[in-house]
Amino acid sequence: MDKISIIAVIMGLTAIIAGQAIEGGNIASLLQLTAFMIVIGGTVSAVMLQSTPKQFMAGLRMLKWVFQPPLFDHEKMIRDIINWSHAARKGGLLSLEGYVSLQKDPYTQKALQMLVDGAEPDTLRAVLEVEIDMFEHARKQAARIWESGLGGYAPTLGILGAVLGLIHVMENLSNPSKLGSGIAVAFVATVYGVGSANLFFLPVANKLKHLIASEVALKELVLEGMVAIANGENPRIIENRLRSFLAMHD
Structure with missing residues (x-):
């Protein structure tokens, strides 16, 4: 948590x-229920309109990452890669076959399987890079609903709510008893729009982008490690390279 x-x-x-x-x-x-309906309801509907159902639902599911972020253990991955490197040097690439089924992450499992199957280093890198690009694109599209979507539309809908409230005020200038509620809706709608964007939607988007970058860095570690093993590099050299790579992405 x-x-x-x-x-x-x-x-x-x-x-x-x-x-x-x-x-x-x-x-x-x-x-103000009216202001809430205008700002939040209008913002969500605008985001739904600009997103595909898959992107919208994926973005909503990612909200739990903010309060219960997934664990991306880069150090453990480096240790695993070094262990695989030692095993490959002693028993060849086929000796890694037993590790394939133990991987919970589909990307790591695929990378290990390609290594066991004898994929050339260049082919291995090309395939895994495409996998990373597709994965990163999908994640960012899902996270974008919080930034350019909810965070972008909420202030504008707050202004719309303010305008609607002022219209209500203008329509009831002859009835002072109704002026207060119209003005309240106008100003509270602005508070809802600007407040929700800057206190929640945009911070959530930024945190998700950081977590996505951490997840992508983990996959890039796997890529660099698999290619190094395929090239038959010394485990110590591989470890130094991976730690340098990780330091660059911190």
Whole structure:
């Protein structure tokens, strides 16, 4: 569980509510169902329109990464690659066949299988690079719903909500009792739009991009390790190269 993400969300909401209370404002005035429907409902519908169903659902599923990020153990992967390198030097590439079925990650499993099958280093690199590019593209497309999607549309829908609220005010200038609710919707809609984008949607997008980069770096470690083993390089040299590669991506 990523405690800092939970703390950040609570702190953001607390800061807004506390600021409203300190200035003597009514906290209940921030709770406007109409403004919420306009901003959040309109934002989600716009993102659904611009995305494919697969991208939209994948992006929603990735939200759990923010609070419970997956573990990408780069150090363990380096140790595994070095062990495979030693095994290949002692018993040949076919000795790695027993490790293939033990891999939970399909990408690593495929890379090992190609190595056991005797794929040439250049072929191995070309195939695995395509796999990484396709994987990274799919992940980024899914994460983009939080950035260019929700984070991009929410402030605009907040302005739309403000305009609709002001229209309501203008229509009821002769009825002062209705002016307050219209003005409240106008300003609260702006708060919802700008606040949700900058306190949640955009930070979520940035965190997802960081996690995606970490996942891609893990796959690139596998690629470099498999190619090095295929070239018959010394395990010590492979380890130094992989650690240097990892340091560049930290």
